Amino acid sequence: MPSGIQEATAFEFKSASVQLxxxxxxxxxxxxxxxxxxxxxxxxxxxxxxxxxxxxxxxxxxxxxxxxxxxxxxxxxxxxxxxxxxxxxxxxxxxxxxxxxxxxxxxxxVTHLPTPKPVVAERVPAMVVTKPIRAGQQVYARGGDLVVLALVSNGAEVIADGSIHVYAPLRGRALAGARGDTGARVYTTCLEAELVSIAGVYRTLEEALPANIKAGAAQIRLDDNKLVIEALSGLV
CATH class of the missing domain: 3.30.70.260 (ACT domain)
Structure with missing residues (x-):
């Protein structure tokens, strides 16, 4: 083999990181x-x-x-x-x-395991839905916010990589910040949801909500990795 030419190999090992x-x-x-x-x-x-x-x-x-x-x-x-x-x-x-x-x-x-960083998708224009989302249906706004101008029924699911805005009763499941955006929020003019989530932190709403929140205008956000539900007219 000529000097300076490296022989090709069938494979090689390289370091890689896998998040689980x-x-x-x-x-x-x-x-x-x-x-x-x-x-x-x-x-x-x-x-x-x-x-x-x-x-x-x-x-x-x-x-x-x-x-x-x-x-x-x-x-x-x-x-x-x-x-x-x-x-x-x-x-x-x-x-x-x-x-x-x-x-x-x-x-x-394991000598060192870095804390995984949330994957925040590149933002795109908001998805706007004008028709009711029925039981069994799922709407996912990939990379941006979701705006719903009609009813989200029980058994329906709305998901967004950004925030979710429902200008009607929200009765199904709402999952905002689906790719790890902890700053995402859920807004609705009538909170009757089965389950809400921000960046993977869940809460079911089967338990009774305060009178100033139940079936009223509200927002859901994260504070120190805990879900906070607030009436839009004031804090709980």
């Missing part, structure tokens, strides 16, 4: 998990779509078998979540995870 979403179950009951996944994520595209997931055993008292973990892999895949790793488990839990084909993440082997 932690899934921390308190139970592996398939029916219970499925119900809560549908409640929080719906049946269509959602803020975590396409994410890689690591199951965290720290809150799970039981030791699952490999078959139950494989069922969980399939269950999360139905919601466009890829369960690929496990962490925080005892020896038996880690053994079951390995048998199920999951990678074991060893915290002791």
């Amino acid at each position: 979403v932690s899934f921390v179950p308190a139970t592996l009951d398939a029916e219970e998990i499925d119900t809560e996944l549908r409640d929080k994520l719906g049946d269509g595209e959602h803020m975590l779509s396409g994410s890689h997931v690591a199951i965290d055993f720290s809150a799970l008292p039981e030791t699952p078998d490999a078959a139950s973990l494989r069922r969980l892999v399939e269950q999360l895949a139905h919601f466009d979540l890829a369960l690929v790793a496990a962490q925080g488990g005892n020896d038996a839990q880690c053994a079951a995870a390995r048998e199920a084909g999951l990678i074991i993440i060893n915290p002791d082997a």
Whole structure:
């Protein structure tokens, strides 16, 4: 080989970083998990779509078998979540995870894990919806705000990478800041929502709201990673 010419190789290793979403179950009951996944994520595209997931055993008292973990892999895949790793488990839990084909993440082997930064999509003009959004329908404003000029029914879902403005009763689920924008807000002239979320922080509104908020004009925002619900005419 001529001097100075490097022989080509079939492959090479390069450093890479992969961000994982932690899934921390308190139970592996398939029916219970499925119900809560549908409640929080719906049946269509959602803020975590396409994410890689690591199951965290720290809150799970039981030791699952490999078959139950494989069922969980399939269950999360139905919601466009890829369960690929496990962490925080005892020896038996880690053994079951390995048998199920999951990678074991060893915290002791990590010298530095930077805090993931929220992914804020490039803003685009607001999406404006003029017709009612019925039960079972989902509207997603990718990269910008969503403005709805009609009813959002129970069982409907409105999602935006930016803020959500509903100038009518909001009775379904509203998820603003879907790609991590903690400054996003939800505004409505009539708050009757089932669930609201800002940048992944959820709250169901099944409990009674104060009289000055229930069925009135309100906004929802984040304050120190906690959801705050305020009447537009004044603070709660």
